[in-house]
Amino acid sequence: MAKSIDVSDLNIYYGDFLAVEGVNMTIPARSVTALIGPSGCGKSTFLRSLNRMHEVIPGARVEGKVVVDGQSMYDPAVDPVEVRRQIGMVFQRPNPFPTMSIRDNVLAGLRLNNKKLKKADADDVVERSLQGANLWNEVKDRLGKPGMGLSGGQQQRLCIARAIAVQPQVLLMDEPCSALDPISTSAVEDLIHELKTDYTIVIVTHNMQQAARVSEDTAFFNLAGAGKPGRLVEMNPTKKIFSVPDQEATEAYISGRFG
Amino acid sequence: MSTTAPKTRSPRRRLGDLVFSGTTSGAALIILLALAGVAIFLTAKGVPALKATGDDLSGAKNIVSYTAPLVFGTLWAALLALLIATPLSIGVALAVSHYAPRRIATVLGYLIDLLAAVPSVVYGLWGSLFLAPRLVPSYSWLGDHAHWLPLFSDNSSATGRTIFTAAIVLAIMVLPIITAISREIFAQTPRLNEEAALALGATRWEMVRLSVFPYARSGIVSAVMLGLGRAMGETMAVAMVLSASGVVTFDLNSSTNPSTIAANIALKFADATGLRVNALIFTGLVLFVITFVVNFIARAIVSRADRRLAA
Ligand SMILES: Nc1ncnc2c1ncn2[C@@H]1O[C@H](COP(=O)(O)OP(=O)(O)O)[C@@H](O)[C@H]1O
Ligand SMILES: [Mg+2]
Numbered sequence: 324m325a326k327s328i329d330v331s332d333l334n335i336y337y338g339d340f341l342a343v344e345g346v347n348m349t350i351p352a353r354s355v356t357a358l359i360g361p362s363g364c365g366k367s368t369f370l371r372s373l374n375r376m377h378e379v380i381p382g383a384r385v386e387g388k389v390v391v392d393g394q395s396m397y398d399p400a401v402d403p404v405e406v407r408r409q410i411g412m413v414f415q416r417p418n419p420f421p422t423m424s425i426r427d428n429v430l431a432g433l434r435l436n437n438k439k440l441k442k443a444d445a446d447d448v449v450e451r452s453l454q455g456a457n458l459w460n461e462v463k464d465r466l467g468k469p470g471m472g473l474s475g476g477q478q479q480r481l482c483i484a485r486a487i488a489v490q491p492q493v494l495l496m497d498e499p500c501s502a503l504d505p506i507s508t509s510a511v512e513d514l515i516h517e518l519k520t521d522y523t524i525v526i527v528t529h530n531m532q533q534a535a536r537v538s539e540d541t542a543f544f545n546l547a548g549a550g551k552p553g554r555l556v557e558m559n560p561t562k563k564i565f566s567v568p569d570q571e572a573t574e575a576y577i578s579g580r581f582g
Numbered sequence: 583m584s585t586t587a588p589k590t591r592s593p594r595r596r597l598g599d600l601v602f603s604g605t606t607s608g609a610a611l612i613i614l615l616a617l618a619g620v621a622i623f624l625t626a627k628g629v630p631a632l633k634a635t636g637d638d639l640s641g642a643k644n645i646v647s648y649t650a651p652l653v654f655g656t657l658w659a660a661l662l663a664l665l666i667a668t669p670l671s672i673g674v675a676l677a678v679s680h681y682a683p684r685r686i687a688t689v690l691g692y693l694i695d696l697l698a699a700v701p702s703v704v705y706g707l708w709g710s711l712f713l714a715p716r717l718v719p720s721y722s723w724l725g726d727h728a729h730w731l732p733l734f735s736d737n738s739s740a741t742g743r744t745i746f747t748a749a750i751v752l753a754i755m756v757l758p759i760i761t762a763i764s765r766e767i768f769a770q771t772p773r774l775n776e777e778a779a780l781a782l783g784a785t786r787w788e789m790v791r792l793s794v795f796p797y798a799r800s801g802i803v804s805a806v807m808l809g810l811g812r813a814m815g816e817t818m819a820v821a822m823v824l825s826a827s828g829v830v831t832f833d834l835n836s837s838t839n840p841s842t843i844a845a846n847i848a849l850k851f852a853d854a855t856g857l858r859v860n861a862l863i864f865t866g867l868v869l870f871v872i873t874f875v876v877n878f879i880a881r882a883i884v885s886r887a888d889r890r891l892a893a
Contacts, residue, residue: 379780381684408783418778422796431792432782485782 326392326492326523327352328373333387334552335365335372337380342368344552346387348542355515355524357534357561360544361576365553366527367415369544370495373525374410375403391492408436410493411486416502417478419470419485426466428481429453432489448488456484457514476507483514487522494518496526500533512537531577535565543573621870628864631857638857640828649865651830655745655840656869658832659820660813662749663756667813668806670753671760678761679768680790691765698758706822709751714742714823721746721835735833743825746834748842751819756809763808767801768794800884807880811873814844821845843869 328350335343343365350356358366371377372385375396389396396406411432419428429449433440440448449466453459458480462473470481479499486494496515500508515537518524528534534541542558557570568574631638631645642648674694678687718740725738771794779792795802826841833839841849843865851862 374781376777376781379777404783404785406783407781412781414774414777414781416774418772418774420775420778420792420796422799431779435782435784435788482778489782 328493328523328525329388329390330373331388331390333369333372333385333389335368335377336382336384336386337368338382341552343372343544344554346555348555348558350523350525351540352523353519353521354540355519355526355538357538357541358525358527358544359529359531359534359541359576360553360556361546362529363553364544364546366544367497368553370497370525370527371412373493373495374412375406376412378403408432408489409491410495411489411491413479413482413486413494413496413499415498417475417482419473419478419481421469421471423470424467425453425462425470425473425481428470429484429488431485436489452484452488453481455487455518456480457510457517458484474507476503476510479503479507479511480514483511483518487518491522493523493525496524498527498529501529508533531565535561541565543568543570543576545572545576621867624863624867624870627860628867629860631860631864634857634861639861645861645864648861649843649868651828651840652843652846652865653868653872654830655826655828656814656842656844656872658840659745659749659752659824659842660810662746662834663752663813664806664810666750666753667756667760667809671757671805671809672764672802674757675761675764675768676790676794678765680786680794694758694761697754698762702755702816702818703822705751705755706819709747709819709823710743713750714744714747716742717744717747718742724835733832733834735831735836737837738835739825739837739839741825741837743823743839744833744835744837745824745839748820748824748839751823752813752816755816755819756812759812760805760809763805764798764802767798767805771797803880803883807876810876810880814842814869814873814876817844817848821848 330346330348330350333343333346334341346369358370360366368377373389373396377383377385385397387397391410395401420431423431426445426449429452430440430445433445433448450459450463453462458477461477462468462481465472470478473481479502483494483499500511503511512533515524515526519539526534526537528537538561540558541561541564543556543564544553545556546553557564557568557573559569563569564573565577568577634645634648635643639645639648674690678691678694681687682690721738721742721744724734725736728734729736775793775797776789779789784792820842821844824839824841824845825837826845827838828841828846829838830840831838847862847866850858854862
């Protein structure tokens with residue numbers, strides 16, 4: 324079910340403001356791709372354009388192509404709701420549905436797709452997804468309790484469980500650990516390692532050690548200058564980016580000589 | 583310098599605190615006193631009505647059998663009004679907060695607010711002169727074909743000035759309150775929760791159900807309760823629209839209708855003397871108590887919902 328993503332000549336706008344310009348990139352399947360770069364360079368914006376979440380902001384729009392497994396995401400015939408069902412997303416701050424139990428949170432996406440779910444099937448999905456998110460052992464005795472009652476790290480893993488419950492082709496993560504403590508962060512990083520055997524994962528991170536730890540490939544975004552749009556500077560295997568990057572700007576950024 | 587500066591500033595700040603806390607507790611005290619004053623007045627003037635009989639009570643045996651049909655009419659009219667107004671208000675509020683393009687939403691919100699500024703007499707005139715006659719055919723059709731249902735009578739109103747017509751007018755009058763509060767709360771739904779639903783592939787309506795409604799639930803209850811308070815206390819419009827005869831009936835199209843406490847007071851107060859005044863004031867006291875109880879229940883519902891959320 325994992326799919327590769329081809330992005331060509333992507334321009335991303337907020338109204339008249341061009342936030343990200345001219346991105347071309349191929350994101351390989353069953354692998355983790357990290358997006359790094361200074362804040363405001365458009366990493367989140369780019370990530371959100373991959374599952375058409377960008378356009379939920381009034382006035383936001385996109386030019387160019389995003390092709391997932393031969394299917395053009397921005398084809399006029401494609402329903403954005405359908406795209407989002409196939410490309411899951413995990414946000415910077417954990418956002419479980421506040422009134423729902425742990426179990427209902429996991430099932431939320433599935434219930435949108437398929438209203439009538441047999442209890443036994445639902446139980447299977449809940450266990451499989453929570454196992455998949457490394458959360459099962461911690462919550463299996465309180466599945467009926469509210470998701471908000473969990474710690475931040477557990478909530479984030481619950482959100483991951485919710486995203487993988489619908490078995491998406493791709494999983495997008497926008498700084499999934501930035502609101503978590505080091506122990507939860509390492510739990511989520513371990514999880515990302517395990518998930519990449521089944522999913523194509525794109526992760527935004529401001530933490531370069533994290534990019535180095537979890538990803539196969541890294542894409543470095545940068546601003547051409549103040550008020551200019553963000554651009555993709557370089558995409559290469561993570562090992563290469565962190566040892567001998569092609570671009571001087573990448574080198575400057577990863578070695579902390581940024582500015 | 584930096585160590586002495588706070589010392590010289592602190593007395594002034596304390597004075598500010600003093601003035602502020604004095605004003606707020608003063609205001610709170612005034613509100614309490616006013617409420618207590620109203621309650622004492624209503625009780626003092628209402629209690630003599632316990633002795634009233636027959637003549638002073640439009641033929642009712644005692645004050646209880648005089649008040650009970652009015653309480654029924656008040657609650658029934660308010661309930662009907664809310665049944666109409668609540669879904670409508672929530673729909674309009676959602677349209678303004680989540681569906682309509684911004685420009686249309688602004689205009690729509692403004693128009694709804696304008697409804698709140700229309701005086702009750704205008705609604706009364708509109709209800710009795712415009713709306714009621716136009717409902718007569720529907721009422722008589724229902725009387726002919728649906729009178730076997732408990733909500734309709736075969737004796738349908740020839741003027742259209744039924745409890746249901748009054749409820750429609752009331753619904754329009756409470757619409758702005760419920761809409762304004764709901765709209766405010768819908769718009770405050772955290773972006774985070776909305777995006778959680780959208781990213782799962784929720785349609786806009788599914789997003790509303792998953793994120794907006796759960797977040798707004800207790801707010802909607804408060805909004806509806808405020809609307810209920812307004813509907814129960816509304817006087818002029820009901821007095822003008824409703825052709826009341828003080829019966830107790832659920833019929834919506836009948837020529838005989840229950841009256842409401844507020845409308846009954848408005849209609850009878852001018853000509854009342856002696857114990858009749860006390861009887862009217864007694865019904866006012868009952869309305870006062872009902873309003874309190876309704877608010878109390880609403881708060882209990884809201885705080886229980888919030889506790890469940892926090893648990
Ligand atoms: N909702 C929005 N409306 C308008 N501009 C936005 C919005 N979100 C982000 N931007 C702008 O787009 C640019 C890229 O932002 P973002 O993608 O959040 O950067 P990053 O995630 O790399 O920190 C920034 O200039 C930011 O101000
Ligand atoms: Mg970001």
